[in-house]
Amino acid sequence: MSNWYSDKENKNCVTVSTRIRLARNLSDLAFPSQMTNEAREELKLRMKSAIKQNNSPLIKSLKYIDMADVPENEINAMVERHVISPEFARTNTGKAIILSDDESISIMVGEEDHIRIQVILAGLCLEKAYKTAQELDSILNEKLSFAFDPKLGYLTECPTNLGTGLRASVMMHLPLLESTGQLKQIGDSVGKIGFTVRGIYGEGSKAKSSLYQISNQITLGLSEENAIKNLSQIVEQIIEKERKAEGYIEKIVLEDKILRAKGVLENCRLLTSEEMMNLLSLINLGIRLGIINSEYETIKLLIEAGPYMLMKKYGTSTPEERDIKRAEYVREQFEAYRKA
């Protein structure tokens, strides 16, 4: 099984991935914050049967997993693979996940809203991802009645999602806008028109790996199509600015940093998660600049060498053992890329 992040065709060094999320709630069940345990079980049962009863190829390809059956380490590894949210991972009772083989589709049941439909794809594919999410939404809506108000649109647990319930976001690698100090200004100006720029490891977190998520904030009074069109235009502008910043830094200084990062990743025997993120960020920049060949799968490595993903693979447990295994794993992958 190959994961969404292994998609080589849509591989792109500035726009790493695209995510569409739709928030939905059932009209005849209490909203999540008010739910009893019985209601949670009822929600899971209804979702399970909605999936089982449908014969569309899209739904047939999904598998239903009760989160109570998933070991804790695998739950954390799912967070590292961006399959579930950190909030969803906090407890595993009354929750389920519906997943496609490549994990590009994940439907969280019992998150902040009853249902969170997520489609995540490599590269910049806003329309494609939205089309899939919309299809899932329609199919589920055949069996389930979603809470909807003619004036307010889809009703959600948190008012910030009211209306379309859509969050469209693009994960961007912006090392040069970051290092030249232009990101704050970009964040301020997109903020004024209803978009946010934030580090991928949660709001307010300092971005590791120079990865930033650009997403819409407004869900009310704006159609899904327009929200996506606007986001798409903003992303194009940021790509252009990031490309332009290539001219602000002396070429040999960049080459030196990038190739040293390669040298360290090819040779290290101990590697923390944080250092790996910083070094892989340089490798990703190197691919974009044509200094490193495009065989290097930075995002795959970033995800697969996460602490829980490593524990899943090697069963090791102490942080030092993981640093050894991480170095070993990264070296092996780099050796393979080098020979490719």
Add this chain to the structure above:
Amino acid sequence: MSNWYSDKENKNCVTVSTRIRLARNLSDLAFPSQMTNEAREELKLRMKSAIKQNNSPLIKSLKYIDMADVPENEINAMVERHVISPEFARTNTGKAIILSDDESISIMVGEEDHIRIQVILAGLCLEKAYKTAQELDSILNEKLSFAFDPKLGYLTECPTNLGTGLRASVMMHLPLLESTGQLKQIGDSVGKIGFTVRGIYGEGSKAKSSLYQISNQITLGLSEENAIKNLSQIVEQIIEKERKAEGYIEKIVLEDKILRAKGVLENCRLLTSEEMMNLLSLINLGIRLGIINSEYETIKLLIEAGPYMLMKKYGTSTPEERDIKRAEYVREQFEAYRKA
């Protein structure tokens, strides 16, 4: 022409090189601090003819060079190759150097004393180096009359050299005694018995590359043979302590540091002299520990990638250009070592 530091047979990772120096003055010329320009010219003439008139194979192999004929950059490059002292390089009038092809023999004419006979060899070869210095001393003494007092021995410009005029020193690579903080104590105890430990870039300088010079301080009231025997024993003890310190540091931590240094040296595009010294020091430790193969010529690189040696090779001049050329040169050498 291969230099003394390319001697692979005597290559040794803890005792890098051995140097013997004899200070001599002519009895019928004013001492250097009192010399007129005419006397300096007279001294050079006498040395030149002493060399020319002698038919021993040892002397026949030497060439006489008037320092006034040596360009400034080459003079500085000679300091980097340890052929002449930094003091000798300060001015070039009234000075000459007598050199062997591999530069293991250099006789400075017009240094602090009239004559400084130097023999420098790779590895630990105190007796061999002393034997050569002694032979040169005897041959020169046939033609020249050295200032000698039956009670005080050889008379020298500075009283610290009175007696034998001998300075015997061993350059040692002591990264583990340095990092475990044991060097100061060793310096204190050898100081009590007339020896010093100092960084190779001058007295009181912080050692770069963890290279230290161990040498005798006492030249009066002790025979040359005993001075050398004592130094030899001290060096053996320090080797043992440095080896013992291998057990104090976790193997994987050392491996990680050493192999990262290799990765950086194989890949960098900009390399300052100081960083190179630190990284080559780790490579030298790696050879000793069997982590890096013995083809890597750390001391050769350390010398040949010095600022003036690089200018001699590439003719470049700005520090940034040198950092680029240094990185290029080191990468090429590392590529060759890797394939060897």
